Amino acid sequence: MALEHAILVSLLEQPGSGYELARRFERSIGYFWTATHQQIYRVLKRMESDGWIDVREVPQQARPDKKEYSVAAPGRTALSRWLHEPIEPESVRHELAVKIRGAAFDDPVALIREVERHRQEHTDRLARYLAGERRDFTGPDAPATPDAGQELQHVVLRGGIAYERMTLAWLDDVLDTLHRLGPGD
Amino acid sequence: MALEHAILVSLLEQPGSGYELARRFERSIGYFWTATHQQIYRVLKRMESDGWIDVREVPQQARPDKKEYSVAAPGRTALSRWLHEPIEPESVRHELAVKIRGAAFDDPVALIREVERHRQEHTDRLARYLAGERRDFTGPDAPATPDAGQELQHVVLRGGIAYERMTLAWLDDVLDTLHRLGPGD
DNA sequence: TCCTGCTATGCAACTCGTTGCATAAACAAG
DNA sequence: CTTGTTTATGCAACGAGTTGCATAGCAGGA
Structure with missing residues (x-):
């Protein structure tokens, strides 16, 4: 826990x-x-x-x-x-991925709007994270010499930013794939 | 569910x-x-x-x-x-990130070995995913003209690969940060 | 004045997920 | 011939997490 x-x-x-x-x-x-x-x-x-x-x-x-x-x-x-205790590397739970593989047995094109909705949400999250980064770490009001706690908060935030960017790129890949399957299939 | x-x-x-x-x-x-x-x-x-x-x-x-x-x-x-039902965009549960922020109140350097262990696990996962991709989608035994189901399986696998690559890059960033905090702090 | 919304806390019931344990058939190694 | 491993299924108990609901003070607007 x-x-x-x-x-x-x-x-x-x-x-x-x-x-x-x-x-x-x-x-x-x-x-x-x-x-x-x-x-x-x-x-x-x-x-x-x-x-x-x-x-x-x-x-x-x-x-x-x-x-x-x-x-x-x-x-x-x-x-x-x-x-000081070791923990298990995390494992993902991505419902949308279940849906994408499930779309093979239904209508792939019907999933496009859902994926676009998720894309929007991740765009918003990324914008929030970037605004937070500017406010606390990279902007003019940020501390010039951050302490250890701030360094660690920042590296975790960079992880969140990297995650959202990766997810956005992947969702674009998903959208491309779904569009390709539309007319040809 | x-x-x-x-x-x-x-x-x-x-x-x-x-x-x-x-x-x-x-x-x-x-x-x-x-x-x-x-x-x-x-x-x-x-x-x-x-x-x-x-x-x-x-x-x-x-x-x-x-x-x-x-x-x-x-x-x-x-x-x-x-x-056809909408779902909530997923939210992450990343215990390691909790530990990283917690390290500010303990010894950041002590976390390095744990992070390296996670890095190894993600390296292994990435290798497994890439081997699976070659076997099923990009290798010589893969189907030349994949059907919709295979296209969708492949795009989900590409998501897994992107996730592992992003995580590896972030863990390197974390390790850099922890090392920087070591001598100077 | 009533309604809505925000701050602030909490109970009860339920479902989801994990952990520990148990069984059993077959094979392989010592 | 006993022990360990793999395949295969399952129960019981517990802990984690979600959903719905309830309460209450105060503010602002219709």
Whole structure:
């Protein structure tokens, strides 16, 4: 399980509430890990009862109070232990690829609009990542001499950018193939 | 859920037993979907009781009997229906990226060996995919005029190859970054 | 005033996926 | 002749992840 460790990393970078974590998982953490707010709240409960994180009730004006979590010493120890364990190289789950191979037994051309929709979504993601990179790492407001944490965040973001670029190129390949199959088949 | 649909596609390409499906999921299907044999057997049971697939007991010599499954008409209909439904663009789960960002709070250099291990695994995967591509699509024994099914299998395989190449380049970027952080930090 | 939307948290039920274990037939190696 | 490996199937228990729903404070607009 890596969700608890992803939460530890995120809280070490910046303490926050379950709600804030959920939004980070939609944004920066989203390009290598996803989680819904229900999952996050449940895991936060467990981590708190295990003593991995501390809570602080924070009253707010103009919005409901929140519980701000921060990493406690046992949480740091648990993260460190996990960092030194080997993990399995990840394996992909790509539903669209299942559909593409399945299209051989249906109408390949009917898939074009779906692939174009995915292409649009990946175009948007790439634009978001590039905007984030300019804002935090390569733009004029970025730190001139980044520390280790920023270097590591940047290299992970470059991975997200590379993934989106690769995916866009592949989706173009898929579209070419589907178009070729249209008239000739 | 796409596992049942991945199984339908695989059985349409070639009928087979649960065991054979499990091995296909380790091989060709593995670069866009994974499943263990327990999962496959359970889903096959459900698909059979739903009338999506037919079973045939096949006695074998020199090894235990097997149940060969093939797609029935309702299964084809179900697949076709699913193919015309939109799906969410996939989201990634990359544990290694969590570790890389976590390394900022531990020892970045300690991660180098783990990253190198992953690099080796992706090198092996790429070699397997390229060998499969030569065997089935670009080598001398490949069909000169591939049909739609083969074209679609090939474009999905090209996606797997592109993914592995992109990942290898990124892991090199990660290794460079970790090495840079070593002496200077 | 009511409705919508955002922040903020949570329960309950369910499905999906993993892990550990078990069985059994056949062959190959020692 | 016992042990290990490959093929082949399966159960039981657990943990991870999703979906639907509920609550509640406050803001802004119709």
